[in-house]
Amino acid sequence: MAANPSSTALVLSRVTAYFGDEKRGESAVLKDITFSVPTGAFVSIIGPSGSGKSTLMRVILGLMSASSGNIVRNFTKPAMVFQNYALFPWLSAIDNVAFGLKMQGMDRKERERIAREKLNQVGLTRLERHFPSALSGGQRQRVGLARALAISPDLLIMDEPFSNLDTITSEALKTDLLKIWRSYGMTILMVNHLIPDAIELSDAIHIMSSHPGRIEKTVSVRLPRPRDTRSPQFYAEVDALTEAIREIS
């Protein structure tokens, strides 16, 4: 866990955060969170609902400040994929994808070219003029992923990206996500509550407990990629992680 700025995208050291006012005695939502994320790794954070996983992501992105502790951010262009998509309803799929590029001041022609390319990568070329309300959950999440990829992020944070999707859509999106991760080489930090998903995708898994949210254990997944989710080794990893979570809770 030694922090080496050249090989770690993110280092958190004893990070504590409160929702309300610490001085008024309100309880911490995150307590002494310490972990690091190697550059280019796929790291998952799993834990029960209410353990502060999403809050941790907001703290990492600077959307919420930590009360104490240190955060070393060795990334310049973070992007996020949200559980409930968070697409701008007034923008078409292509304009949603191009939003970040527009904010960077890129001209329309160039940003539409890039947005089209990203939509193509996530398999939504034909739907570029559709508004989010006309898209299914899986399609919206793909637009969300394309929007994140469009700004060429060096850190991609995903907050339970599969939890609102049906199994078939979720499987297809996971396959696409792994392809994209391999081709982009970016660092991915994913919040999750599904143990098999975490094992299938991650290099390392941090297990959180709740009240207050803290990292209880870190598990490295050493299965070779691509991972066979029906192999005995995969099931053994799932069992081991399940057992670890049981011990904590």
Place this chain on the structure above:
Amino acid sequence: MIGNISRPKTRSLHRSHVRRNRLAWLMMAIIVVSAYFFLAAGYFGGVDWPTLVDAVLRTTYRLAVAYGIAVIIGVSLALIVGWGPLIDFFFPVFDILQNLPSFALFPLFIYFFGLTDIMIILFAVSSIVWPILFAVLTAIRSAHKDLNDAATIFGATRLRRIGYYLAPLSFPAVLTGSIVGIAIGWESIIGAEIISTTNGFGSYIKNVDVAGVNPSAVAGALCILIIVFAVNRLVWAPLLLESGRRYAE
């Protein structure tokens, strides 16, 4: 696949719009046919049409100018204070101000501006601005946290946040606030014209017969109804349809 997902929503929206549209036109047809029968029967024989049209146009002009000023002030104020910490201070202040009965302040408007066009317009602004301001403030404050985060992460910060995120986010609220505001605006302007006997529809009906129903007053009411209907059908109905289409969840 997208056809199955998008068409039912679009169809349902379209069907309800068509139903409302038909009902509105039916009501208007009843009013026009009734007016025609009154006209044919010579009921409006004694109406001074040039004076009536002049009065209605003056009142409509005042309302249009007052609405224009109110929408600029209301939306700008809401966009400026709505997303910062200042809102916690301003919201209760606005709430108290909007609860002041408009006509209680009428003497002040006369004192400062005299019996002029400007006085009536500014008095109407003081009534129209509140529903617009509060609708936009509510829209900004109730925006989903993830949508706010997405806007921040993808670069909609500072002034860009207003132009590219908060303004489009508030569009449906501006519409509903405007519809309510204009309804209040008619009352304020006509009331102000009646009290101040400044030329316009208010003073016209006061002159023709303030207490009773007579052909001139009926003809005036019909003129106002036709204007209200035309604005509703030609401006608000298409904008509401577009807003419903784009902003549907």
